[in-house]
Amino acid sequence: MADIPDPTPSARQGTFELCGVALRGPVLNGSGTFDAIAARRAFGDALLERFPFDAFVSKTITLEPRQGNPPPRLWETPAGMINSIGLPNKGLDGFLASDLPELAGLPVPLVVSVMGFGRDELARLVAAVGARDEVSMLELNVSCPNVETGLIMGADPAETALALEAVRPQTAKPLIVKLTPNATDPGAVAAAAESAGADAVSLVNTLKGMALHPETGEPWLGGRSGGLSGPAIRAIALEQVAAVASRVQIPVIGMGGIASGAQAAEFMAAGASAVAVGTESFRDPAAGRRVAAELADLSLSDRESATAATDA
Amino acid sequence: MSEPRTLAPPERRVAVVSGVERLGAYHLVTAHDASGPREPQPGQFYMLATEECWGGGDGERPYLPRAFSYARAHVEPDGVSLGFLLEIVGPGTERLATLAPDGGLALVGPLGIGFRPPPEGARPVLVGGGIGVAPLLCLQEELDDPTVLLGFRSAAHAQAAALFSGDPNVVTDDGSVGRQALVTELLAAELDADADAEAAVFACGPPAMLEAVRALCAGRGVPAQLALESGMACGFGACFGCVVPTTDGYLRLCVDGPVLDGDRLESALFAGAGH
Numbered sequence: 001m002a003d004i005p006d007p008t009p010s011a012r013q014g015t016f017e018l019c020g021v022a023l024r025g026p027v028l029n030g031s032g033t034f035d036a037i038a039a040r041r042a043f044g045d046a047l048l049e050r051f052p053f054d055a056f057v058s059k060t061i062t063l064e065p066r067q068g069n070p071p072p073r074l075w076e077t078p079a080g081m082i083n084s085i086g087l088p089n090k091g092l093d094g095f096l097a098s099d100l101p102e103l104a105g106l107p108v109p110l111v112v113s114v115m116g117f118g119r120d121e122l123a124r125l126v127a128a129v130g131a132r133d134e135v136s137m138l139e140l141n142v143s144c145p146n147v148e149t150g151l152i153m154g155a156d157p158a159e160t161a162l163a164l165e166a167v168r169p170q171t172a173k174p175l176i177v178k179l180t181p182n183a184t185d186p187g188a189v190a191a192a193a194e195s196a197g198a199d200a201v202s203l204v205n206t207l208k209g210m211a212l213h214p215e216t217g218e219p220w221l222g223g224r225s226g227g228l229s230g231p232a233i234r235a236i237a238l239e240q241v242a243a244v245a246s247r248v249q250i251p252v253i254g255m256g257g258i259a260s261g262a263q264a265a266e267f268m269a270a271g272a273s274a275v276a277v278g279t280e281s282f283r284d285p286a287a288g289r290r291v292a293a294e295l296a297d298l299s300l301s302d303r304e305s306a307t308a309a310t311d312a
Numbered sequence: 313m314s315e316p317r318t319l320a321p322p323e324r325r326v327a328v329v330s331g332v333e334r335l336g337a338y339h340l341v342t343a344h345d346a347s348g349p350r351e352p353q354p355g356q357f358y359m360l361a362t363e364e365c366w367g368g369g370d371g372e373r374p375y376l377p378r379a380f381s382y383a384r385a386h387v388e389p390d391g392v393s394l395g396f397l398l399e400i401v402g403p404g405t406e407r408l409a410t411l412a413p414d415g416g417l418a419l420v421g422p423l424g425i426g427f428r429p430p431p432e433g434a435r436p437v438l439v440g441g442g443i444g445v446a447p448l449l450c451l452q453e454e455l456d457d458p459t460v461l462l463g464f465r466s467a468a469h470a471q472a473a474a475l476f477s478g479d480p481n482v483v484t485d486d487g488s489v490g491r492q493a494l495v496t497e498l499l500a501a502e503l504d505a506d507a508d509a510e511a512a513v514f515a516c517g518p519p520a521m522l523e524a525v526r527a528l529c530a531g532r533g534v535p536a537q538l539a540l541e542s543g544m545a546c547g548f549g550a551c552f553g554c555v556v557p558t559t560d561g562y563l564r565l566c567v568d569g570p571v572l573d574g575d576r577l578e579s580a581l582f583a584g585a586g587h
Binding site: 042079088 | 319322374376377418424542546556566
């Protein structure tokens with residue numbers, strides 16, 4: 001057996017809270033990096049018994065079903081990968097009818113990620129998803145163009161604030177805004193989201209990237225360009241988390257290439273209240289659990305050394 | 313009929329390399345998996361990485377694990393011995409092929425849906441091309457004396473034929489072993505020679521070969537199960553990277569394949585196939 005100890009019981013039952021929702025620990029998954037329904041087909045009930053995350057963030061859903069981008073969709077880079085998946089999903093109705101009942105069976109609270117191609121669409125999604133008891137929190141994926149203005153919602157503080165103002169009245173549940181690193185000033189976007197009623201921000205989403213076919217020189221990915229993730233972006237993510245944390249009072253969920261408890265601890269030292277594991281789960285489906293266990297051990301040894309210092 | 317899928321433990325584990333055998337152009341990596349399922353199903357695959365120097369420390373690439381159908385799974389008293397056939401084509405396969413005995417092979421699996429048994433009374437015909445012969449090796453062990461047709465580029469590649477029992481029919485692109493022919497020519501002759509007997513085709517190989525097999529079988533009304541390949545990051549449905557276009561839209565090859573019925577495809581040649 002790959003011997004991954006569970007986080008200590010105190011950390012698991014712990015008092016960790018994110019936006020008023022009790023979690024057994026601070027390690028989430030990045031949206032779109034783990035499909036709990038597909039994973040259950042591959043791993044069976046053992047997945048539920050040893051679930052890798054303390055809360056589960058769904059893949060982003062949109063109002064209408066989407067097939068996603070044509071393949072190829074992946075490219076490996078030095079210490080990372082570029083994906084061009086294109087948000088395939090069953091659409092709101094399909095999600096509520098077939099995915100939500102399955103996700104409700106997970107042993108951890110559920111965060112549903114939504115994206116709208118306009119503020120009205122986003123408001124409809126938030127109202128419909130927020131009304132479901134199975135859903136603990138919502139995450140707004142604002143890394144998409146607003147078809148009304150042509151601007152990437154999350155790249156612009158004013159657009160982000162308008163989006164929040166449209167969705168805030170639709171639900172009392174916590175709203176997390178997923179920030180894009182492809183913005184001039186993510187701190188300003190975070191501050192705008194906070195002012196307009198966001199309960200938390202999460203970052204980073206992927207960085208824009210591209211790969212060329214080695215023989216033809218044409219874009220390799222079916223979607224031409226894509227999003228870079230993995231350890232390759234960790235330093236950038238850490239800086240952006242620190243910059244955002246210095247600008248807002250609401251919790252910051254930090255992510256970007258985290259593959260160990262020590263790296264998770266760095267993001268928390270930079271101001272994150274919680275962290276998410278993304279691409280590392282592709283390499284090991286239990287990565288979230290390993291990161292959580294390593295982080296709990298680090299916190300424990302911190303407390304012990306603090307006690308020792310006091311005693312000395 | 314339940315689908316041929318043995319469930320995998322939900323974490324990466326480390327198998328211990330027992331040997332790497334050179335077979336002409338290929339390497340057969342054998343490793344002892346002490347804690348994984350004893351009975352994967354032919355056609356299922358594992359995500360492989362070396363325990364050391366894979367995406368950590370100074371390692372830039374390889375970063376993601378690589379998907380390989382298992383070629384052999386032999387139960388041992390304290391685990392299962394897994395065999396993976398590979399050809400060095402990039403940094404990942406290079407690292408895997410140069411594993412030393414007692415080295416660590418990190419793996420997740422078995423994953424995906426394997427080959428279903430042939431219909432009652434149908435004679436199984438196995439068609440393999442190049443490195444694609446791998447899943448047919450374990451399949452041969454499960455079936456009652458199937459016909460085995462193999463195609464390789466050259467004599468160096470054709471050495472993999474020695475892994476099969478009996479006397480597989482081998483052709484090569486350069487005529488260095490067997491006739492100079494495509495394996496699909498053998499298949500056409502095989503199906504036409506005994507057109508009255510019901511056949512069931514099981515195939516794995518490069519995209520062009522699989523497409524030829526698919527079209528040939530579709531034209532004759534012969535059921536064909538094709539083990540396909542596509543670039544994968546995770547192997548368990550998380551990344552949505554390995555989709556193939558089917559009559560039902562895009563399917564993730566890792567959880568809905570890698571074995572698909574030929575009639576679910578309009579073509580086995582699709583963007584990203586074989587990568």
